[in-house]
Amino acid sequence: MLPGAPHLARDSAGRLTLDGLALADLAREFGSPLYVYSQAAMLQAVAAYQRALVGRQHLVCYAMKANSNLAVLQTFARAGCGLDIVSGGELLRAQAAGVPGDRVVFSGVGKSRRELQAALAYGVRCFNVESLPELDLLSAEAQRFGRPAPISLRVNPDVDAGTHPYISTGLRDNKFGIAHDQAVAAYRHAASLPGLRVVGIDCHIGSQITQIEPYLDALDRLLDLVEALEREGIAIHHIDVGGGLGIQYSDEAPPTADELVGRLLQRLDARGHGHREVLMEPGRSLVGNAGVLLTEVLALKPGPTKNFCIVDAAMNDLMRPAMYEAWMAIEPCQQRPGPAPAWDVVGPVCESGDWLGRDRCLAVEAGDMLAVLSAGAYGMSMASNYNTRPRAAEVMIVDGQPMLIREREDAAALFAGERLLG
Ligand SMILES: *Cc1c(COP(=O)(O)O)cnc(C)c1O
Numbered sequence: 001m002l003p004g005a006p007h008l009a010r011d012s013a014g015r016l017t018l019d020g021l022a023l024a025d026l027a028r029e030f031g032s033p034l035y036v037y038s039q040a041a042m043l044q045a046v047a048a049y050q051r052a053l054v055g056r057q058h059l060v061c062y063a064m065k066a067n068s069n070l071a072v073l074q075t076f077a078r079a080g081c082g083l084d085i086v087s088g089g090e091l092l093r094a095q096a097a098g099v100p101g102d103r104v105v106f107s108g109v110g111k112s113r114r115e116l117q118a119a120l121a122y123g124v125r126c127f128n129v130e131s132l133p134e135l136d137l138l139s140a141e142a143q144r145f146g147r148p149a150p151i152s153l154r155v156n157p158d159v160d161a162g163t164h165p166y167i168s169t170g171l172r173d174n175k176f177g178i179a180h181d182q183a184v185a186a187y188r189h190a191a192s193l194p195g196l197r198v199v200g201i202d203c204h205i206g207s208q209i210t211q212i213e214p215y216l217d218a219l220d221r222l223l224d225l226v227e228a229l230e231r232e233g234i235a236i237h238h239i240d241v242g243g244g245l246g247i248q249y250s251d252e253a254p255p256t257a258d259e260l261v262g263r264l265l266q267r268l269d270a271r272g273h274g275h276r277e278v279l280m281e282p283g284r285s286l287v288g289n290a291g292v293l294l295t296e297v298l299a300l301k302p303g304p305t306k307n308f309c310i311v312d313a314a315m316n317d318l319m320r321p322a323m324y325e326a327w328m329a330i331e332p333c334q335q336r337p338g339p340a341p342a343w344d345v346v347g348p349v350c351e352s353g354d355w356l357g358r359d360r361c362l363a364v365e366a367g368d369m370l371a372v373l374s375a376g377a378y379g380m381s382m383a384s385n386y387n388t389r390p391r392a393a394e395v396m397i398v399d400g401q402p403m404l405i406r407e408r409e410d411a412a413a414l415f416a417g418e419r420l421l422g
């Protein structure tokens with residue numbers, strides 16, 4: 001089955017479709033490379049979280065760094081989500097998408113004074129604080145602002161999420177959060193600061209996690225702290241278990257969001273914390289399988305040891321393969337008969353690391369359109385302009401209609417802010 005099914009399918013004529021629209025047609029209409037997203041797939045993904053949280057005080061805060069297009073943010077906001085942001089730029093996006101401060105949590109290991117000031121002015125629901133200096137700085141800024149800042153401490157629970165080292169964040173050696181054994185002291189300090197109001201506790205142990213156990217371990221570690229803190233009179237209102245749930249790229253079988261949430265709530269209940277508000281920060285699992293990257297085959301270059309299929313999308317459009325050696329499925333938009341030799345699918349960028357897939361058996365010819373699947377998360381949001389390549393356009397299928405949600409970038413705009421020496 002194709003990752004992204006049932007929204008992604010191959011019809012009886014061999015055409016790859018998303019929500020019933022032929023992807024090759026969309027590439028012809030909007031150009032290549034092109035990101036295409038199914039809004040219905042996004043809504044279905046978030047509904048799985050929300051179903052499982054019915055009857056609980058909760059807020060699903062979409063972690064927008066996975067895909068921060070304004071139309072995507074609007075989609076989740078209208079579905080009742082809040083947002084998890086990690087920069088002042090993402091705060092501006094929250095504002096542009098019309099998401100009010102009381103639905104925004106602000107995470108991030110290094111927040112600048114200006115970012116803290118902007119978030120105070122916007123009235124964010126919670127600052128997820130990651131260090132003692134951040135507590136002091138935030139308290140001082142909040143006092144100047146004249147309103148206490150609501151905070152949670154991001155605790156590093158020291159559990160192994162069993163994922164790629166670059167996307168594992170909850171181990172003792174990671175830069176993120178406050179070490180578990182220093183958390184009580186850090187909360188005491190926070191409670192003593194005049195500009196802060198302790199409201200919660202949070203963690204985020206990694207990304208592309210395909211097991212439930214690391215979440216349960218992390219939750220247990222958080223609850224141990226909550227109990228210790230409340231014995232000292234420091235009240236904790238909400239518990240934010242972070243994001244990180246994995247998706248299917250090839251043969252992974254991650255738990256569904258319903259399953260994950262169900263097990264977490266069970267553990268909360270079993271330990272007598274069922275009354276607490278639950279926050280979650282999913283990113284990838286809400287958008288990853290909802291999108292594809294379309295790219296045209298520019299040329300075929302068979303060689304003595306390797307065959308290269310050169311396409312018009314590159315590492316600047318989709319960084320995951322180059323950055324994490326991530327495997328992403330590549331499918332022709334139109335099946336053609338004939339032999340399917342193995343190709344390295346590579347982009348035009350001047351780096352040997354610029355590949356989208358290796359040893360892929362494909363029946364292709366120049367001019368064909370390919371789709372890189374499961375590209376809705378950490379695709380466009382990580383895109384760059386390396387090699388002065390304008391970023392791709394983005395289309396969202398809404399109620400069966402393709403809507404252009406980001407224009408293709410104009411290459412001249414890329415150096416418009418630069419100055420010649422005179
Ligand atoms: C990136 C991030 C998330 C989302 O992670 P996914 O793996 O995309 O679900 C959630 N919370 C924080 C603090 C993050 O940095």
